[in-house]
Amino acid sequence: MFTQKTLMILGAGASKEAHLPTGDELKTRISNVLRVQDNKDFYRTKSVSNDLIMEALRHASQTATDSKVAMKLYTDAAAHISRAIPLIRSIDEFLNSHNESKETELVGKLAIVHQILDAERRSLMFEKHPTVQLDFNKLTGTWYNRMAALLFNCSLTELPTKLEALTAIVFNYDRCFEHFMLNAIKEFYRIPEGEAAKLVRLIKIYHPYGTVGSLPSMGVNSANPSPFGGDVTGGQLLELSKGIKTFTEGVDPDSSEIKAIREAVKSATTIVCLGFGFIPLNMDLLRPNMFALPTTAKKTYYATAVGLSDPDTNLIRADLIDLCPASEVETYLDNKLYCADLFREYARSLSLG
Missing domain, CATH: 3.40.50 (Rossmann fold)
Incomplete structure (x- = not known):
């Protein structure tokens, strides 16, 4: 060798x-983090239970023609992933099976980045x-x-x-x-x-x-440097999701x-x-x-x-x-x-x- x-x-x-996490463990974590809850407002809207992912989705919806419609599509996609991901072997296969849905793709990628950065923080290497x-x-x-x-x-x-x-x-x-x-x-x-x-x-x-970004020491002209296990904002989470x-x-x-x-x-x-x-x-x-x-x-x-x-x-x-x-x-x-x-x-x- x-x-x-x-x-x-x-x-x-x-x-x-x-x-x-293993593939199965990552699926479970993604399912949990994408659970959708009812908001206590007049319009009976729904939101993703994780605040950081929700913040990232708000950033994403701002570029849509109708931000309210976009947010509903995102929360529907999150609810679907949360319910259905146990039925397949990996998040990779799930996204591949639903490659016609841009909303599912984005929500899935956000959940991946969120959970992997969190896993790096909890790892033996952090x-x-x-x-x-x-x-x-x-x-x-x-x-x-x-x-x-x-x-x-x-x-x-x-x-x-x-x-x-x-x-x-x-x-x-x-x-x-x-x-x-x-x-x-x-x-x-x-x-x-x-x-x-x-x-x-x-x-x-x-x-x-x-990946969830380039390590700052390793990135060469990288637009998305990301420290190992680093904390991010919703906007940064959205930007890092482009690397998945x-x-x-x-x-x-x-x-x-x-x-x-x-x-x-x-x-x-x-x-x-x-x-x-x-x-x-x-x-x-x-x-x-x-x-x-x-x-x-x-x-x-x-x-x-x-x-x-x-x-x-x-x-x-x-x-x-x-x-x-x-x-x-x-x-x-x-x-x-x-x-x-x-x-x-x-x-x-x-x-x-």
Whole structure:
């Protein structure tokens, strides 16, 4: 790992080890935050129970021809999401299924940003004061520290070569991976934050569904810098929601990084899937053009599959082999290993990769 082209595919289970929500937990939180309540006014209007999201919707409705009509459409969309989201696997799939409704899309994106920023604040990686260093003892036993142990067994001058060989496709909206890498490199090699940020930027990091903003230290000409777990106003929440993408937006070659994502899948020698759900929507997003030839003769997959049955795990194994054909494919897929366990189980194999 890190000596040849390595691709990490991160799902909600990866961030879970830092105490962020899984897909099911995020659905529940979004359902709760979008509950609609009756206002005690003459017109019997309704509003979203969360004040910050309601403030953001008021900002959005001001640009509409009729703000009252727009607000009713938004609150109806919120009520629908709150009631119906338990019926599908993820918020991504929900928004994709209702991509004809701009109101549903906006309300869903606002709820995502609100809940992910809140989850970052509650995570093991959050420090209330910006001057306080991240406490890596909190992350003992997580895949983050175990990955760092494989990555940092070199001098600072050797580190750029390893980072340039690494690509991360992050299906999460949070910035845990970037935040960890920035702070870990800064602390381990005792270098300024700006220098650490330059090194992290050597890693090719893609968020197919967007993020809740760029970390201030990492953003290059970013219009939406957003501190990890930062507090926002309703107007800022509305602005940050523009950084969230639906599946349709994520695969649009003119407005996304889909070509680079699929090229990374095609060219990687080692692919590590952590906490990734393997749902068809996301597998389709990763899949290179069926006529494109792989640029490597051998591919090795290491993947967690906690929560999947043995029959489904076997199906996923076949899906991985078919994802990007190579002359030789090895798959190490285990439905009993969490992300940290995978790095422990295959530590030597990954360090030699």
